[in-house]
Amino acid sequence: GAVSGSGNLKQVKLERESELRIEVSDEPLRLRVVNGTAEIFGSELPPEIWRTFPPRLKFAVFTWYGATIEMDGVTETDYTADETPMVSYVNVHAILDARRRSAKASTSTDSGSTQGPRVIVVGPTDSGKSTLTKMLLSWAAKQGWKPTFVDLDIGQGSITIPGTIAATPIEMPLDPVEGVPLDMALVYYYGHIQPSKNVELYKALVKELAQVLERQFTGNPESRAAGLVINTMGWIEGVGYELLLHAIDTFNTSVVLVLGQEKLFSMLKDVLRSKSNVDVVKLHKSGGVVARDSNYRKGSRSSRIQEYFYGLSKELSPYANTASFNDLQVFRIGGGPQAPRSALPIGSDPVSNPLRVTPVKIDDQILLHSVLAVSYAEEPDQIISSNVSGFVYVTEVDVQRKKITFLAPSPGALPSKFLVAGSLSWLESVEAR
Numbered sequence: 001g002a003v004s005g006s007g008n009l010k011q012v013k014l015e016r017e018s019e020l021r022i023e024v025s026d027e028p029l030r031l032r033v034v035n036g037t038a039e040i041f042g043s044e045l046p047p048e049i050w051r052t053f054p055p056r057l058k059f060a061v062f063t064w065y066g067a068t069i070e071m072d073g074v075t076e077t078d079y080t081a082d083e084t085p086m087v088s089y090v091n092v093h094a095i096l097d098a099r100r101r102s103a104k105a106s107t108s109t110d111s112g113s114t115q116g117p118r119v120i121v122v123g124p125t126d127s128g129k130s131t132l133t134k135m136l137l138s139w140a141a142k143q144g145w146k147p148t149f150v151d152l153d154i155g156q157g158s159i160t161i162p163g164t165i166a167a168t169p170i171e172m173p174l175d176p177v178e179g180v181p182l183d184m185a186l187v188y189y190y191g192h193i194q195p196s197k198n199v200e201l202y203k204a205l206v207k208e209l210a211q212v213l214e215r216q217f218t219g220n221p222e223s224r225a226a227g228l229v230i231n232t233m234g235w236i237e238g239v240g241y242e243l244l245l246h247a248i249d250t251f252n253t254s255v256v257l258v259l260g261q262e263k264l265f266s267m268l269k270d271v272l273r274s275k276s277n278v279d280v281v282k283l284h285k286s287g288g289v290v291a292r293d294s295n296y297r298k299g300s301r302s303s304r305i306q307e308y309f310y311g312l313s314k315e316l317s318p319y320a321n322t323a324s325f326n327d328l329q330v331f332r333i334g335g336g337p338q339a340p341r342s343a344l345p346i347g348s349d350p351v352s353n354p355l356r357v358t359p360v361k362i363d364d365q366i367l368l369h370s371v372l373a374v375s376y377a378e379e380p381d382q383i384i385s386s387n388v389s390g391f392v393y394v395t396e397v398d399v400q401r402k403k404i405t406f407l408a409p410s411p412g413a414l415p416s417k418f419l420v421a422g423s424l425s426w427l428e429s430v431e432a433r
């Protein structure tokens with residue numbers, strides 16, 4: 001029988017290959033599978049067990065062979081849909097799976113044949129890119145592969161806080177609530193949520209990340225055969241398009257999955273025509289994808305930061321640390337002219353250098369409420385090429401006593417004294433949604 005609940009129990013019977021689409025309201029929702037089998041974005045739900053879904057989450061419970069779902073709570077919306085693109089998505093998975101098997105079985109010394117598929121998912125905002133990425137990863141993990149997830153979406157990424165690009169091996173189907181585990185992630189801090197803020201820096205970080213993964217693959221045939229699944233931003237026009245081409249090239253992508261846009265598909269098909277080893281595949285967008293407005297996006301960015309410091313359901317408490325100005329060095333990347341015009345040779349332009357690393361003076365309030373990354377760099381000139389160990393949130397700058405107070409997810413000294421600032425800030429008091 002049902003565990004005691006809010007008295008809003010509802011059972012939904014799903015036919016084969018259909019899904020229950022849910023938008024959680026401002027209250028959490030409990031849900032379980034009472035009959036048959038069902039999955040959320042590629043990750044199977046265990047039978048009978050109640051799961052709690054946080055407010056405002058949007059998801060679908062899909063069944064291949066039929067299932068009965070029980071919900072406890074009031075949703076924003078819930079409805080059943082029997083028209084989904086899931087069969088076409090799982091067909092893509094089957095092809096990738098075959099390529100992984102042949103990469104694993106290959107005894108050739110040619111590195112190309114031991115390399116599993118490198119898949120990139122592209123499309124406009126709200127086309128379901130992140131969702132398809134999650135499904136492909138979970139289905140692969142379910143079959144024992146450990147594909148590498150690369151998230152290049154600095155606005156609505158799934159690995160860690162906004163403003164970052166990151167990669168991590170996926171060893172188990174992704175939990176629909178907990179998301180992507182962070183403990184093995186390789187993270188680079190870009191520091192802004194718009195790629196246009198510093199396109200050169202974005203490209204440089206993508207390149208760094210790709211090079212590190214390439215090196216890791218050399219020593220790890222298992223992850224090499226499992227390949228990559230790359231999620232991208234929804235910015236597909238102008239410079240956004242250029243950045244997609246840059247990513248496709250930098251990661252040596254072999255499969256480009258284009259979601260929900262004919263024009264982008266035909267443009268990519270055209271430019272990649274000369275590359276015989278790249279497949280460009282057009283896929284339908286799911287009717288279940290929910291468009292999110294800028295307020296919602298802002299809210300979810302803010303909750304990603306909150307989750308980093310406080311945990312998913314505020315079960316963690318971050319550590320407040322105080323350091324002296326002298327013990328830390330904060331840097332900013334790019335921006336600002338290299339030198340005043342008067343100091344430059346006549347006729348030259350005081351152009352800014354997008355990859356210049358400049359120290360930031362801590363002695364005013366400019367860093368208050370910023371999110372700073374803790375770099376693994378050993379010298380300031382290694383900051384761009386270094387990944388980060390995590391983030392701190394500046395809660396107080398005491399100019400008189402020359403002390404800075406910040407929250408960190410773990411106690412003790414920071415692993416490095418080099419911090420990186422961007423334009424990312426977070427007002428804790430406004431309370432992330």
Ligand code: ATP
Binds near residue numbers: 059126131
């Ligand atoms: P962006 O470009 O902003 O990153 P996206 O293309 O990656 O967007 P998703 O994040 O995959 O889009 O999907 C948008 C929202 O729709 C998400 O909240 C996701 O959980 C939800 N969603 C996707 N597919 C379905 C579905 N079939 N049923 C219900 N909700 C869905």
